[in-house]
Amino acid sequence: MAGENTFYEAAGDRDLRFAALVRTLAVQDPVWTLAFLGWLRGAANMRSASLAGAAEASRALLDAGLPGGRRMIDAVLQRADEPGELLAYWTSRYGRAVPKPVKRGIADAAERLYTEFSLLKYDTASKGFRFADVIDLAHPSASSPAQGELYRHALDRRHDRPFAPAASLEMIVRNAALRARAAADPSVLLDTAALRDAGMTWEDALSLAGSRVSKAELWTALIPTMGYMALLRNLRNFDDAGVDDEVAARVAARLADQGQVARSRQFPFRFLAAYRAAPSLRWGHALDRALTASLANVPALPGRTLVLVDRSGSMFHGTSKRTRLTHADAAAVFGTAVAMRNPGRVDLVEFGSDSKPVTVRKGESLLRVVDRFGNLGGTNTLQAVRRWYSGHDRVLIVTDEQAHPYQTNPGSAVPHDVPLYTWNLVGYRAGHGRSGPNRHVFGGLTDAAFRMVPLVEAGVRGAWPWNY
Incomplete structure (x- = not known):
């Protein structure tokens, strides 16, 4: 998550590491980087990181005398407030002299995204760069006479000119x-x-x-x-206002609808946040169904699997300043989902200074299982692997990889021919083990992460989850 402090590293330090990596990749392989950033904003649904990545990639291409910045910018701008957000990022990093490829990419996006509804929703005084500022700086073309009137309206109200909106x-x-x-x-x-x-x-x-x-x-x-996300965010408000049960039932039906869950592209962990925030029990079943639907990528795994979920102190740092959810919550959802998708074939264990199994009963709610996880203090990953590995066909560890200095390389407790997968939720530079044969480390965690195990074990050259 761009711009977010973590337990061991400040947001600024992390963002600079990310920027440096993207700039290097953009010059080395601009085609791959373009496809990756588009996927990051789209399928992976990461807004801030993709916008920052596109800006940094464009800067690197310009510095190297290479084309492509316009397409980088346009690929990540998918919501009408994002052209302004990208301009705000650029000017904070590089000043108000905006190069032509960046302007053109922003203009392309504004032409696609600026509508009457988007202006009413996103063009507010709280924004650093409003629609008119984008129009003044990037000079987007109007796709129709009506959009030309929209541009004029945005400019008039931004510059406090007397205006009446055109009848169109x-x-x-x-x-x-x-x-x-x-x-x-x-x-x-x-x-x-x-x-x-x-x-x-x-x-x-x-x-x-x-x-x-x-x-x-x-x-x-x-x-x-x-919209779906607005409903999810306001369940507590509905309860506090006393919305009647008939209306609540209609909301619950929308929340639980598999098609709407898929289209909403919510992270699975948002359903856990809504469940914890809502005071009423009338949302619980719908949120559990929605969470289950959002985990459609959880694979059926052959053989026996050991899943280790890190519940040490640093994992209880928030995933974002906009939510109370922690990395420990995310890890618990991931581990429980794998266990429930593979009943009888997964040993689910939480670990910290000590470790203990987490029981998943047949037909049990995923949300109820997650509530049973605890806070287990320090991080003794190697000890947990040694204690609980027993001839499993694979080991999955969900963690921030910040273990005791003498507890490095948990893979040493697993035979070399048994695959071990580590998900580093936070993205710290230092990890507890290297990638290599049958040792796989992934950064971050979304529902897309579940696809990695069967792809790796298929034994074929896997494609990236985006086309390029």
């Missing part, structure tokens, strides 16, 4: 009219169709209504207009 901007006109009506009569915000037609976000509707209407009624009107 129907959603913006309706939004302004609904806001004016709501100032006198907030009950107009209880009309779901009016909210949707005006592109009114749930944040804006709550702000406009204040305490003048029932929160339960307002949420009831807003819920049909809300």
Whole structure:
């Protein structure tokens, strides 16, 4: 996660390591780097890291006199606030002189992404670079006369010029009219169709209504207009407002729908965060089903597997400043998912200074199993492998690899012909063992990580999970 402090390393140090690595790769293999960054923003759903990576890759290509920066930039910008975010990153690193390939990549993205709804949702005073700033700096072309009017509207309101939105901007006109009506009569915000037609976000509707209407009624009107992630984030608010059970049941049905889970591209761990944040039990089953659906990549593994989940102190550092979830949570979800996908063939163990098995009962909720993991102090990885390895066909370790100095190379406790897979969740430079024959180390952890074991064991030259 770009910009995030960790237990052992500051965010700035980590980000500089990442930037240096991307710059090197961009010059050595720009085609691979372009495909990787597009995959990182898309399938892997990593926003900040992919934007920073594209900026650094473009800088390196420019310095080396190579083309490709425009495509790097355009490939990662997939949401309408991201052209501004990339400009903010660039100017903070390299100043306000933005090279032409970078401008053109940002302009390409703005032309794709700037719509009436995206302006209403993302063009807010809290943004360092607003739509008008991007338009002024990058000069995107308008794909249609209506988009040209949208650009003019964005510029007028940014520069405090008197304006009335053009009639062709129907959603913006309706939004302004609904806001004016709501100032006198907030009950107009209880009309779901009016909210949707005006592109009114749930944040804006709550702000406009204040305490003048029932929160339960307002949420009831807003819920049909809300996206999947917005629903997931607001379960506590629905409970606090007293949204009735019939409305809650409709929300739960959307949360549990496998198709919506897949399209939402939420990290599996977000469902655990929602489960812990929601005070009511009425969301639990839906969140458990959603979490299970989000783990569709968990493979069926032949033979017996030992899964070791690190629950040492450093693992309880947050994965992001925007969530209370920890690396220990992520590791527990991963290990439990593998155990539940392979009943009777996986020995699941949590370890720290000591280690102990975690039982997974048939038909049990994954969320309930995760709640049984504990905090086990230090990190004695080698001891855990020695204690629990017993002729298994493979060993999986989910950890931050920060073990005691004398506890290096846990692979020494496993026969050389038995594969050992380590997932370093945090991405520290120092690890507890090297990659090599039957010893595989992966950085980071998303649901895509589950695919790695069968790919490696297939014994063929595997392709990258992106095309290039």
